Amino acid sequence: MNDGTSLTAIAAAIAEGRTTSVAVTEACLARIEAWQPRINAFIRLDREAALATAHERDRERAAGRLRGKLHGVPLAHKDMFYRTGRISTGGSAIRRDWIADRTATVIDRLDAAGAVDLGTLNMAEFAAGPTGHNIHVGDCCNPWDPARVTGGSSSGAGASVAARLVFGALGSDTGGSIRMPAAICGVVGMKPTYGRVSRFGALPRSWSLDHVGPLTRSVADNARLLSIIAGTDAADSTASPQAVPDYEAALGQPVTGLRLGLPATLDGVDADVLSVLDRARADLERLGIRIVDVRLPDLAPLFDTAETIIKCEAASMHRPWLEARPQDYSNQVRWRMEAGFLIPATQYIDALRLRTHHTEAFLATTMDGIDALLLPTMPFATPTRAATDVERQPGATALAILARFSRFTRPFNLLGLPALSVPCGADSNGLPLGLQLVGRPFAEATLYAIAHAYQQVTDHHRRAPTLPA
Amino acid sequence: MKDRATLIADLAADLQGIRLPPARAAELAAEVDRLNGAVRAATGQLSFDDDPAAYAALLATPAPR
Numbered sequence A: 001m002n003d004g005t006s007l008t009a010i011a012a013a014i015a016e017g018r019t020t021s022v023a024v025t026e027a028c029l030a031r032i033e034a035w036q037p038r039i040n041a042f043i044r045l046d047r048e049a050a051l052a053t054a055h056e057r058d059r060e061r062a063a064g065r066l067r068g069k070l071h072g073v074p075l076a077h078k079d080m081f082y083r084t085g086r087i088s089t090g091g092s093a094i095r096r097d098w099i100a101d102r103t104a105t106v107i108d109r110l111d112a113a114g115a116v117d118l119g120t121l122n123m124a125e126f127a128a129g130p131t132g133h134n135i136h137v138g139d140c141c142n143p144w145d146p147a148r149v150t151g152g153s154s155s156g157a158g159a160s161v162a163a164r165l166v167f168g169a170l171g172s173d174t175g176g177s178i179r180m181p182a183a184i185c186g187v188v189g190m191k192p193t194y195g196r197v198s199r200f201g202a203l204p205r206s207w208s209l210d211h212v213g214p215l216t217r218s219v220a221d222n223a224r225l226l227s228i229i230a231g232t233d234a235a236d237s238t239a240s241p242q243a244v245p246d247y248e249a250a251l252g253q254p255v256t257g258l259r260l261g262l263p264a265t266l267d268g269v270d271a272d273v274l275s276v277l278d279r280a281r282a283d284l285e286r287l288g289i290r291i292v293d294v295r296l297p298d299l300a301p302l303f304d305t306a307e308t309i310i311k312c313e314a315a316s317m318h319r320p321w322l323e324a325r326p327q328d329y330s331n332q333v334r335w336r337m338e339a340g341f342l343i344p345a346t347q348y349i350d351a352l353r354l355r356t357h358h359t360e361a362f363l364a365t366t367m368d369g370i371d372a373l374l375l376p377t378m379p380f381a382t383p384t385r386a387a388t389d390v391e392r393q394p395g396a397t398a399l400a401i402l403a404r405f406s407r408f409t410r411p412f413n414l415l416g417l418p419a420l421s422v423p424c425g426a427d428s429n430g431l432p433l434g435l436q437l438v439g440r441p442f443a444e445a446t447l448y449a450i451a452h453a454y455q456q457v458t459d460h461h462r463r464a465p466t467l468p469a
Numbered sequence B: 001m002k003d004r005a006t007l008i009a010d011l012a013a014d015l016q017g018i019r020l021p022p023a024r025a026a027e028l029a030a031e032v033d034r035l036n037g038a039v040r041a042a043t044g045q046l047s048f049d050d051d052p053a054a055y056a057a058l059l060a061t062p063a064p065r
Helices: A007-015 A021-039 A047-062 A105-112 A155-162 A179-185 A219-229 A271-286 A300-324 A331-341 A345-364 A396-405 A411-415 A444-457 B004-016 B022-045 B054-060
Strands: A042-045 A074-078 A116-121 A168-173 A188-191 A211-216 A259-263 A290-294 A372-376 A419-426 A432-439
Touching: A007 A021, A007 A047, A007 A219, A021 A042, A021 A047, A021 A074, A021 A116, A021 A155, A042 A155, A047 A116, A074 A155, A105 A116, A105 A219, A116 A155, A155 A168, A155 A179, A155 A211, A168 A188, A168 A219, A179 A188, A179 A419, A179 A432, A188 A219, A188 A444, A211 A219, A219 A419, A219 A444, A271 A290, A271 A372, A271 A419, A271 A432, A271 A444, A300 A331, A300 A345, A300 A411, A300 B022, A331 B004, A331 B022, A345 A411, A345 B022, A345 B054, A372 A444, A419 A444, A432 A444, B004 B022
Parallel strands: A074 A116, A074 A168, A259 A290, A259 A372
Antiparallel strands: A042 A116, A168 A211, A188 A211, A188 A419, A372 A432, A419 A432
16 A cells, blocks of 8 residues: 555545545554664654554544545654654754653644654754764664665655655755755655745754755655645744745646756766766656756855854754763764854854855856756765764765765755755666756745656656565 | 964863864864855955845745746
8 A cells, every 4th residue: 555655645545535544554554664674764653643643533534524635644754843742852862852842833734734643753963964874873774775875864754755654754954954865765855945834843953044844755745745834933933924835736837948957067976967867857858848058156155154054053052962961962963063163253144144145146147047957966876874974984085975965955055945856867776866956935836846747757756665575 | 373273272162161182173173264264255245234134035035037
């Protein structure tokens, strides 16, 4: 039941009485039990609570009541979305037993739509790490090859959606933490426009650059989840009051004649990735989309400006724990924050002020005259966990690989532009690769339309890993 | 004049109460130098009236078609 069935299809099947929430939830739980020893995607499985919710949803349906578009559909989320009374670890030792005193707005909205919450998913400690390593709860492993990384920091979200353990998951993205695991695990991941989705009740990594978004099996599934979680929120002053479009309705909008910018040259990108991107370009052109040469600015200043903001904000929020319990952090997480204590406040404020200029310039140059930008999500084939384990084997080689992970993702956290990662092929090891579509502010519907059209003529998103016999 | 690593170690100790081994201070000196340099190189674009909150207004501006 679970293999190859999309979130939207299973929601329809439950709503129409062709299956039950209990049957679907039990199927998910069985798959989780089978896969968990291999990939460690879950931090906590709430079996009894999930089944109780599923029974309740089935009783409600029998009584003629459907809560919403996720009625009875099992999901699970990165262990950083608070639910009152439940432990939310943030993938850390420091919050191993911390019980949330509020419920995240996005969790409230999914509950209201009828979702069943299966538990909490693995993640990088405090959402700080691009690979999926975690010394506190164990590494999350790639379901295509457990020796390789999942990408992070939403590692469990990427792995669990790819392995068809859940129908969708929420992640967070401060430098690529939704899009990287989506690309590496072979699923769809949306980092919406900054402010499109409330951050209230989500563990912060960097207030100015954090974005909450969904990871799913298909673009249509993703559009449904974003429709539900997006929108203004009195509890988060940065949540935009802009009306939320009907993203699912937008999936069918014509893409013929849309202009997609693609940089003429992409330096530092592996041949595997370029070759797959070339094939994606051809598929998109067959849909009638016009590919236009664009000039990509030097991304390094954007990357460094974002780094300045992240380090300063992280240092500020973690200071009490860094002073009282430094030994409870992994070295790499502590190291990533330390510079934030030494950057002058004026530099941090200037970085925030520059954000407007960088975004204006990007929209006026690279994005001028195009509907979206096409880039790889990751510049290289998926590395092994061993080769990128900076905690256990610190060294220049591993650090050099890590530095390249978010090259094409982090700049769009600074700019705040929506960016969608979609499966587009495989590397020479057979692991998934993703393409990234970047749009203008609040143009998520355009990205979904292009990506949905692409998924109608390709089957990369239908590939799923299998458990060895 | 102090070298950068010593300066960073002293700043960390005096201003933040953080004790850094010399090797780590040298790494951080290079990192802080790179990040400060990147921001300072771009600050020529900034004017007196540039407000960080202008960013949200920019995002909310309808896209030209």
